[in-house]
Amino acid sequence: MSQRSSENAIREVLTFLLRHWWREKWFVAWVAGCMLSATAADLLMPVYSGHLVDALAAHPVSRAMALMAAIRAIAMMAFLGVSLALLRYAGMAGIIRLTLRLMSRFAGQAFWRVQRFSTDWHANNFAGAIVRRITRGMWAVDMMDDILLLDLLPALVVLVGSSLLLGWHWPIMGALVGAGAVAYITISILLSLYYVSPASRLSNAQDTRIGAAMADSITCNTVVKSFGAERREDVRLGRVLDKWHRRTARSWTFATRNGAAQQLLLQVLRAVVLACAVWLWWKGRATAGDLTFVLTSYFIVHGYLRDIGQHVRNLQRSANDMEEMVQFYARPLGIEDRPGAVPIRVREGEIVYDHVTFRYAGQTDALFEDFSLRIRSGERIGLVGHSGSGKTTFVKLLHRLYDADSGSILVDGQDISHGVQESLRAQIALVPQEPILFHRTLAENIAYGRPNAPMHEIEAAARLANAHDFIVRQPKGYQTLVGERGVKLSGGERQRVALARAFLANTPVLVLDEATSSLDSESEALIQEAMERLMAGRTSIVIAHRLSTVRMLDRILVFERGRIIEEGTHEELVRRIGGTYQRLFERQALGLVVDGIDEEETGFNDEALAYE
Template identity: 40%
Template structure:
């Protein structure tokens, strides 16, 4: 995967399906909770009918004793309905307070599980900060959607249908006016919401861009300081945030304009209903109780219809906030196990590259038709100019990328037909720039083998000469190393990575510039540990410092994605036209002291 990632199209159904995956385990609790909210709304919508009877009795009763008895009975029923509405709503609140956190946690876990299985190429083309933002917005979007359904959509639906139905049985004219009012209101909001969705998506995209830019700048703070680039980065970040501000202001202005239109429609509808109600009352076609009933419904509907605009707005904001994460969930993993993939079984550790070609772009091959065999237990060094394909060579062995063509075999088994887990379980990598977790040193080293005991971890640390600096720390092995291990020097991080590899004890070992950050003293300290680590293993060492690979069994020289030379240190030096000899002489002039000369 290279360049911009092309995500599959995602619609509202896709977002709903993704949220349902998180909600599914709480399915029955969700149905019960929604039923309770529905019952609460039904109790509330029927209460005005009792108020109607109350005021009709109050205005028409001739027998005060009988009237008082009826009024008291109505008051009791009103209290019962209020208690029912309150009780069911309270119980439902407890339900949703469990549903939302549990579902949000599952959505985060689903997102995490899918994200971490994406390829190396995916993460090199995506801001980490942007990914974090997408996961969090996706989870929070469910919370907003659940709140909207429970506290806005259900009450609005019940109140609208109930008010229209009940008033129709009493005064069809006012019921028709209410029906027209709500119909116009719903229609305009729906049209506006569809038109506005592009603005919601723009806000979400601008938010992700701002978060990604901030994370990128903060991650590279040392470079900003080193190159005195603060004014440049300040201007760049200001441009990003100003663009987000412009998008937000434009969207909010559109919202305010439409809110004003909704207010005008509501005022006009209320006036028409009041006016016709007064005319009906004047002609004796409406009782005082009916007038009160209609006005209570008008007040409820005015409040809840106003919420309808926010409901539609929330739905599309939820869609926009979720869309970016659901796009990733819909994006197939670039590197996948084939159906019925087998566990990789290693006995010797033989490695074979068979006509291996790899390119990020068709116009440029990083590796071009490489064929070579590395017998099990052999120590091989990869050297060559920058861009020759050395790091890509080992990344393909780890299957961080899939080949353009050809095969890579380990003990005769095509790694493309083995499970990724079993492949990487059998390979230990010490990278050029080790990245550590913000966890204790003990747990960072234990990452090499998660079931290792504390004693095994400390033994590996000792072999990698980590104990020399760890024991000088106040908290020792319990010291937290900071984000990405920033509290440690480059050499200390590399020694931690070497300790991980020692602890893992895999049959195949890759050292990708593993000593590049070590000074001469530190390198001498761990050279014996590396020699011990490589015993009995197939080892591939990528190195620019040629002094570190002189004792290798074999040196492979890459240039332009092809194997230019292959032989021992001595053999390659004897060839006057050897690229390796040229590289050696170049370094010997200023960096290498040939103690064997």
């Protein structure tokens, strides 16, 4: 990373944090006020230490007067000490509330944005890495709040105040301490910003890759075991860890050198200040109490300066930790609702593609060009075609996972680009080819489309999907946890849970992405019957990989490179001599492996993966 990029990144993080501090300005003002008052008490302590020494030294004749002056100095020092402790406690109590509010807000807002990023973005990023960026940034807020409000703010006040107090008595001493403090802080910031920070950013980037690599292997543990590849995955992670080890060692080494340089600067400054104090005493310009005041003040300054060096390093590290999370806020959402968007209400389920043109980002040729189609309310449509012909993109556009470049898509006469996305998707039930379940109970997964559905409706939906029997055999029935992505269930069981979810959602529009592909032959016949019930009275779009799925549909559309090349019922298309549909059907009936069809039966294509 360049020096300039490190400086910009830290500036962006600090600007981001200060903007959110402004939203909590009363909490920030409370914490800052308490810490500044506590620091003032700490700053005045050396003054009364000097008074104490002068009281004892200035009254050799009258011990009583000396005692009274000493008692006054001690009482004032005690008062300042108690005040300091109480004020710091009040500041700490305030910063606890402030930091927890900010951490919760940042994590929630980052999650909100990540949920709304495009499907392409999610397809290109590891879930484990995303989670690591959010959690690392969330905890960095805790450190930054402490450093800025509890540490650096009081330290700067002490440095300025001590320089002014010393300068009031001896201008040369005040100038010396002030100049030394400014030089030390400047050098510390420059070392952290331009020497340590670039190495730290590289270390953080590799730390994110560790989370991504682990999540990738753990999520696919079934595949790892099926190929006996545990050792291979160990080696793969080991390479990532080796790179992290090198980068982190470099980062820590740079930080250690930075700390050593700061300590050397402090030792030089201390020697100069002590020499100046002795010179003032030698010239008769300072008493023993004055020397006590100077030494006590400098020891406080020295301690704060030493801590400032550590605080600057921690500030740089926490800014690096927050940087990746802050980038989520700068990144535009994939598809955003327009200003003034209104909820879409679907009753009939008529769908119209009106002269739609669409191309994927980075591609010169459009997949759909001036594409038009009308699906009547309640009509059951099958989409057939080779891999990459546009079937899944057709459904993505309906779900508004992408916006068309031109033209419009209407649902019940409502342009979906002008509506609220969530309202549209909530009324289109999707049963994907490879259903993904949450690591929650079976009941929660079935009711995901209607989270407040009563238990008897959940069970009814499961019966319609032929899922009830296997569910009641589970250890806790409908309250059984299914594992991450539903890994504790077979593919057919996951598919039936997804079908039950669609039954319960009871939406006007239904999309079935080869919903029987994961079922055994016996279950398939039952599910086909259930699907007939599910599609009744609903506008249904079926992406068909096995053509037996679409035989009973009202209309079949054969796609090729974003165009509909054939259209009709199964009986009409299968009789069309030399037609694409007839050729595909005959080859499947003969059990032959065909280019494109075999791809779709085994795993679909890149756009289908992105859609999921």
